[in-house]
Amino acid sequence: MSSQNILKWGIRFYITLFFLYLFTPLIIMSAATFNDSRFPTISPWRGTTLKWFEELWQDSGMWQALSNSAIIAAGVLAIAVPIGVACALFLSTYRGGGKNFIYGLMLSPLLTPGVIIGISTLIFWRSMGVSGGIFLTIIAQTTFIAAYVMLMILARMQRFDRTLENAAFSLGATHLQVFRRITLPYLMPAILSAGVIAFLQSFENYNTTLFVKGYDTTLTVYIASKVRTGLTPAVNALGLILIVITVLLAAIYEIKRRREVRMDEQKAALAEAAD
Secondary structure, three states: OOHHHHHHHHHHHHHHHHHHHHHHHHHHHHHHOOEOOOOOOOOOOOOEOOHHHHHHHHOHHHHHHHHHHHHHHHHHHHHHHHHHHHHHHHHHHOOOOOHHHHHHHHHHHHHOOHHHHHHHHHHHHHOOOOOOOHHHHHHHHHHHHHHHHHHHHHHHHOOOOHHHHHHHHHOOOOHHHHHHHHHHHHHHHHHHHHHHHHHHHHHHOOHHHHHHOOOOOOHHHHHHHHHHHOOOOHHHHHHHHHHHHHHHHHHHHHHHHHHHHHHHHHHHHHHHHHO
C-alpha cells in the first residue's frame, strides 16, 4: 500500500472517529427518550415507550423556563448584535489613539469568569433599585456576548474593499447610503452568523444567568435543578425535539442554498448563450 493510500485511509478513519465522538452522545440521549426507565439511560432497556413526551408536555415548569430562555436570547440578540457591529465598524476605521484600549475593553468580558460577571451585574443594578429577572439577565449576558459579535464582524471587515466606499462617496452618496447599499449587504452573512452565535450563547448560558435570573428560571438552570431533585427522560425528549428542529432548519437552509446556486448557474449559462 502506497503512502498516499495510507494517508487517505488515515484521514477517513480520523473523520469517522471524529463523527462517532461527536454524535454518539446525541444518539444515546435520543435512544434514552424511548426507554421505559425512570432514569435517562439505555441500559438496562426496560421497554419502548412514548410516555416521556407526554410528561414533557405536562411539565409546565420546563415550558416556562424554555419560554424565558427564548425571550432572554431574543433580547440579547437585539442588543448585542448592534453593539458588536458598531464597535467592529469603529475599530476597523478608527486610526487614532486608544484603539487598542477599546479593543481590549470589549474583549475583557470574554476573559472574565461568568460567575464574576453575574455577581458584579447583580450588585451594580441592585444599588440602583433593579432586582434580578429577565431584564438583568439580558444585560449581564450582553456584556460578553457582544464581544463574540464584534470579533466575527471584524474578521469580515478585514476582507472588505474600501475603494467601494470611496467610489460611492465620490459619486455623491451620503454615509447612510453607503452603509445601507454597500457595507451592510457585505456584512450581512457575518451579521446573520453572529446573530445565531449570540442566540445560542445566551440560550445555553448558566454561570452568569444563575446569579441574575431572580425568580425567572431559564432552561439551563431548570435542568440543573432537576438533576439535583431527580432527572427524568422528559429532558431527553426536549433535547430530541430541539435536535430534530435544528436538523430540519439546516436541511431547509441547505436546500435553499443549492437552489440559489443552480439558479445563478442557469442565469450565467443563459447570459453566455445570449452573448
